[in-house]
Amino acid sequence: MFRDSITDDYADKHEIVALCDSNPHRLGEAAKAVQRPGTNGVATYLAEDFDRLILEQKPDTIVVTTPDFLHADYIVRAFEAGCDVICEKPLTIDLARLKTIVDAQARTGRKVQVTFNYRYSPARTQIKELISSGAIGEVTAVDFRWHLDRVHGADYFRRWHRQKENSGGLLVHKSTHHFDLLNWWLGSLPTAVLASGRRAFYRPETAAALGLEGRGPRCHGCPVAAKCDFKLDLAADESLRNLYLEAEGADGYFRDLCVFDADIGIEDTMQAHIRYASGVTANYTLTAYSPWEGLEIKFQGTKGDITHRHVEVHGVFGGTRAHADADAVTTELHLAGQIPRLLDVPHASGHHGGADPVMLGYIFDPEGMTPDRYGRASDHVAGAWSILTGIAANASIDTGSLVDIKSMLRSRGIKLEH
Ligand SMILES: NC(=O)c1ccc[n+]([C@@H]2O[C@H](COP(=O)([O-])OP(=O)(O)OC[C@H]3O[C@@H](n4cnc5c(N)ncnc54)[C@H](O)[C@@H]3O)[C@@H](O)[C@H]2O)c1
Known part of the structure; x- marks a missing residue:
């Protein structure tokens, strides 16, 4: 996504000066994809030569799209070398690595943008607008369910994601998107989490x-x-x-390990109860073997409620999407004393419900976009808060207790400030 966006859509503003990967075959394929007629192509470096890449090519920005457990190391090395970073979600997967990023950021003053594409889809932005305009008064409680189907959901059980030490489990790897949306929609931050999780299906x-x-x-x-x-x-x-x-x-990276292996370490069935600083409480469910893919969310407020439902894929039978239907997004506003009203939901084309092209515009050509009144760009602080709910949920699953996020941060000496 980033590669094609830079070379095809923003070539007048940016240039890829080098590519880096640990796998020489994929590195070569990426280099071929970047090559444009009449150019010499770009330099390629194996992972062990990353520091040489920086010395020789002097990039301004590093785009990090490695497996999650490696993000922190590349972010810190890029910061130390004077580069800014664009990083795929999640920012990182645990507190130890988060501390290295936060400390390096404070030391160097460099920036990392975490690419939360979900914030940019018009349907999600509409919800942000409704809540911030006070349409349902003060938000008091949220019920949020995310369903991964048997094609997309199964994919996390085939490769590196299947171990928590690589991905943080789905409560970090996947839910970072969902908890980021909650933090952004509610304009508040989580304070405590109680969670349960188990592997009920992929076994x-x-x-x-x-x-x-x-x-x-x-x-x-x-x-x-x-x-x-x-x-x-x-x-x-x-x-x-x-x-x-x-x-x-x-x-030896196998992309198709059996999803029913005994030694998978992540959960496929997770629930969390989350308290926010504003007083809002949220119940959250994530499953990875649903017969359909999408989300359901209800915001309760003092004046009424908002119910948003997005069916991304209908009818997944077994592991195929043979009976898949088109997208269906509905947002209903129900104010006390009135009948429920289905709102017109804005649509846009492009991946992730039209989110990706908008996000890429703000990353690669911010001057060419209208100023973002929704505050959708995310730095290391927003990136950190989006994983803290999942990290606390993982700790809660291990201990069976409510986890206080402030104490968790204090115990590791992590200070989250802009
Ligand atoms: N925002 C989204 O919607 C979204 C969607 C998919 C993936 N992602 C994120 O993108 C990242 C990559 O996911 P993926 O599915 O493409 O994974 P992948 O395994 O297909 O690709 C990862 C690449 O990193 C390379 N790599 C591994 N170790 C390396 C190292 N030490 N140094 C340099 N390169 C190394 C691999 O060889 C591979 O080419 C993850 O962080 C994931 O969370 C985000």
Whole structure:
């Protein structure tokens, strides 16, 4: 997304001066994709040569799109070298790494933007506008459910995301988007979290119930792949084959490990109760094996409520989206003493409900955009707050207790200031 945006849409403003990856095959493929007729292409560096990349190419900004557990190391090294950073979500996955980012930011004064694309979709911005305009009075309570379907949800159980030490689990890796939306919509920050979580679906018992005895360690070459609804056929898809199957030899990164493995460490069924500084309380549910994909959220307020529902994909049966329907987004405003009213929901084209092109515009051409009255850009502080709910939820799952976020930060000496 970032690569194509810079080379295709913002080539008059920015230039990719180098690419870096630990995998030489993917690095080579990325370099081919950047090459434009009549140019010499860009320099490429393996991960161990990242510091040399900075010395030789002198970039202004580093875009970090590695697996989550590596974000902090690259952010800190970029800051120390005098660069700003654009980082994929989540900012990082745990308190120790968060402290290194916050300390390096304070030391160097450099900036990191965390790319929360969900903030930029017109439907979500409309909710921000409704809440901030006081349409339902003071918000008091929220119910938020996010459903990952059996295609998208299953994907987190195939590769690096499946261990908490790589991704922080879905309460950090995925919910960073959702908790960021809550912080931004409510204009408040979380203070305490009580959570439960377990792996209820992606486990060997489910494979046995589906008649998948004799399954292999991965889809490629799996003896029961033909009857498995959850298989990912890397060889059948040109992009997956090129980016992953053909790159395996260099680093043994398998993109299609069995989703029913016993040694997966993340949860697929999570619930959290969150208290906010403003007094709002929120209940949150995330599942990763739903028959449909999307979200449902209700904001209760002193004057009425807002109910927002987005069905991104209908009808996922097994692991296929064969019966998928188009997007369906509704937002209903129900004021006390009136009948509920369905609002016109603005739409835009582009990935993530039209969010990505708007976000990329604000990142790569802020002067060309109208000033953002919704405050959608995120720095290390917003990035940190978006993961703190999930980090506290993980701690709460481990201990069974309510986790106080301020104490958690104090115990690690983390100070979150702009
Ligand atoms: N905002 C969104 O909606 C969204 C969507 C997808 C992914 N993401 C984020 O993008 C990031 C990447 O996800 P992905 O699905 O593309 O993962 P991926 O595994 O497909 O790609 C990661 C790349 O990083 C490379 N890499 C691994 N170790 C490295 C190292 N030490 N140094 C340099 N490069 C290294 C890998 O070789 C690979 O090319 C994650 O942080 C993820 O959360 C965000």
